[in-house]
Each structure stands twice: as C-alpha cells, then as structure tokens.
Amino acid sequence: MYTPADRYTHLLRGLETIRTLAERADRTAIARLLSQPVAADHLDEPTLDFLRQAQDLLITTTRTLAVALEPTGRPSAIDAAEAWRRAHLYLPRRGDELVLIHLDEFEDAYQAIPVLVDIPEPPPVPTLETATTLVIDKATGTVTRWPLLPLDVLTRQYRRYKLDAPMSFDE
Secondary structure, rough: OOOOOHHHHHHHHHHHHHHHHHOOOOHHHHHHOOOOHHHHHHHHHHHHHHHHHHHHHHHHHHHHHHHHOOOOOOOOHHHHHHHHHHHHHOOOOEEOOEEEEEEEEEEEEEEEEEOOOOOOOOOOEEEEEEOOOEEEEEEOOOOOEEEEOOHHHHHHHHHHHHHOOOOOOOO
C-alpha cells in the first residue's frame, strides 16, 4: 500500500514529466501541423484552438499544481540555466531557427534579451531582435515582458512592480 508521502512524490514526478514534455514540444512544428489543410478538414475550430493553446495550458497548469502542492506554498528558486530555458519557451522563433538569448542577472530576477544573429554568417556584433526584454523572477520563475531598459533602471522598476508600487522614470 502506498503511503501519503509516496503518493505525493508520485504526483510531483508525474507533473514534472508532463511539464517537461510540454516544454520540449516544438511550438513551430505544432503550428505548422495545425495549419495543414488536413487538420482544418478533420477538426472543428474549438478543437484546433485548444490544440494551439494546449502546450501553454499544460505548462501553466502543471506549474500551478506543483506550487500548490509545495509544503511552503512557494516554488523553489531557479538558477540561470532554468531562467534561460523558460525564456526560450516564451521568445518567438524565426521560422525553424532558435533565437539566441543574452541573460543578465540582477538581485531579484534574470533579464532575457533576444539576440538576432544571421546564420550561417553571423554579423560581427549581434543585433537586438525586438525592443523588449523578458524578466524571469528568481523566486517564482514568473516570466514578464518589459521594455528594453538599462539594467539598473530595470532593477528599480522590477522591484517596484513586485511591491505593486507606482513606477516612475523621472529619477
């Protein structure tokens, strides 16, 4: 007979397996498959819509359940490698090409900046793909999109954001 601790461990492992599979799935391949005429011929629009959103739904649901099941009620802190992996999930791709990510760490979080490099002949200096950046919170792993700001300004603004304090750029 399984003990409550065994069931808890089994449940967490199952959630981690589902989340890992969902995170490893190729968004571009899923979108390409669902855009095929055969998909539209055999599936109704609500089903196609669900399949388009299933990856994000699974990731969010498994993360939420894992947090809710944590004894502290909070997820464990993440490191730079995990922040990079999460940024990779949220940043857009250029077709089948992966996007390079520059990661900066500050006290409360990580800033992820997409860097566009032409392949196979990279330019001497990478250029920014967009004028936005991602911030991945160290304590919760929450990913938020921000305008590209100097790191010291972003650090101040992010701290205010976490405190629900008004943000001002007049300093």
